[in-house]
Amino acid sequence: MVTEERRHEALAALGILDTAPEDRFDRITRLAQRLFEVPMVSVTLLDGERQWRKSHRGLTTEAPRESAFCDLTARQDAPLVIDDAAADDRFRDNPFVVGDPHLRFYAGEPLRAAGGEPVGTLCVLDTVPHSLSAEQLQLLRDLADWVQAELDRDAQSDGVAVVQTALLPRRKPTARGFEIAAASEAGAAVAGDFYDWYDDGDGFCVTVGDVVGRGMSAAIVAASVRAALRSTTPYAGIERAMEAVSANLEDDLGRLGVLATAFHARVAPSGTVEYVDAGHGLAFVVAAAGGVRRLEPGLPLGTSSTDRVAATERLAPGDSLLCLSDGAFDALGGERGLLRAEAIVRGSATPAGAVSRIVSAARAAAPLSEALAIVVRRGD
Known part of the structure; x- marks a missing residue:
């Protein structure tokens, strides 16, 4: 007892x-x-x-x-x-x-x-x-x-940094008519955040993931999620790819003692964004005319759900898709910081400038767990 x-x-x-x-x-x-x-x-x-x-x-x-x-x-x-x-x-x-x-x-x-x-x-x-x-x-x-x-998030983080670096995409999508940028910074302890992007037909895919758990186990799961979504999405589509990944991970996540969330989207040349949010909950559309729309999350990966279905949004000319890690969101002030995030995205001439300013703002917060930001902007 x-x-x-x-x-x-x-x-x-x-x-x-x-x-x-x-x-x-x-x-x-x-x-x-x-x-x-x-x-x-x-x-x-x-x-x-x-x-x-x-x-x-x-x-x-x-x-x-x-x-x-x-x-x-x-x-x-x-x-x-x-x-x-x-x-x-x-x-x-x-x-x-x-x-x-x-x-x-x-x-x-x-x-x-x-x-x-x-x-x-x-x-x-x-x-x-x-x-x-x-x-x-x-x-x-x-x-x-x-x-x-x-x-348990901060425990046993040794070795994750090496795998995280390998997970970063090496080249941007062709993305004609769009600008895309990302920035990330690790805190004192290595976090399980990762991002990915790649061409998919005449559009492109964007993924943000967060694996919480213990050290190398979290890194292995992150690599598995990234690889599975990359290989499955072109053939099965956004929704079926996410469901397949979730089903395949259900037993492994329990055995390894980790939990994974992901936001996975395909952006079409028309500005249509088809997405599935598996528990991430930190993806937003920042409208050029003003205002922020939060994209609705479902349940995390590895949990049985009929709630995790594909939804669509549309980026009008000048609109931006903003994806944050929870560390960046917290550092900006959480829900109260959304206006700050909107001002940074709308006030920056380029997505690269926006993500740099977001990560810099997060770096100024103490303590910094980690910070990751992606901005996809549709051209005027």
């Missing part, structure tokens, strides 16, 4: 308590809120007498730990699902049920430190009862695995 002292030491060693919000976690809670259709979602860590929330929707950053459902989830080190707390003799008098936030439904998955100590949860909550299907329970486990991978 894990003692409270050991749990506290393991949590402190993560170095995440009382840190600023990060979009790599906020992306997960936003997605969970949409998929489960609940008003409240939280990545909760249990510190002393408090619940501290690294990312949350519809809740406060801190709350008392005593009597918390998340505390019970961590203590039993197993999933906890309460369909209707008011109808359950164990919980009907719980202070979080009879008082704010008047919970009726709770489903939580435990999160663990590097040594396996349960230190928190990913949970979804509501003020009305819910009943989850087997598929939804698996989805919650998948999302918790994504959070777990992010918590």
